[in-house]
Amino acid sequence: NAGVTQTPKFRILKIGQSMTLQCTQDMNHNYMYWYRQDPGMGLKLIYYSVGAGITDKGEVPNGYNVSRSTTEDFPLRLELAAPSQTSVYFCASNPGSSYEQYFGPGTRLTVT
């Protein structure tokens, strides 16, 4: 199993540009999550999904959108990039039968 994969690893955006961060898991997990990590602030939940077709907001959803058309994929969309969205983004999944999370390697995004 590849586990949770994320693309791209790095990206630089200009203010106002848009992009999609890709996340795929091959473990057939129902639950998927997007977090952002800022220095000294831990992980903040952006959006999560409890299964295909079902998504909900986390703690910091503003400026982001998600969709979940399949069990495997959970892309995160930034529509109008702002400097405040400079961060490291992690996707994670959970089978729903245990409470531990499986993380992807992250995407480092810089908005200038």
Add this chain to the structure above:
Amino acid sequence: AQSVTQLGSHVSVSEGALVLLRCNYSSSVPPYLFWYVQYPNQGLQLLLKYTSAATLVKGINGFEAEFKKSETSFHLTKPSAHMSDAAEYFCAVSSRGGSYIPTFGRGTSLIVHP
């Protein structure tokens, strides 16, 4: 409601010394507790977890943690630090029977000196 407090954003130890990373939690129902480790430029990986069996939990790389309900603590320890232990460590709590959405602490950076 659930929350996690990690005391100390940075902990510095010498190689071979005891490692102690502190975590206190708050949960309205019995919790599941976790420690994750993040090496530079990588994602988080599970170090160990408490799920209501033994209160002393052993994890990978010689780490262990003890669940103390009376103190609402889940401190992480390792008897002898290695250089390779230098990383960011996160404590997390999930409420049993809840929504599978954990709350993470802010992280503690472990620095190991030769």
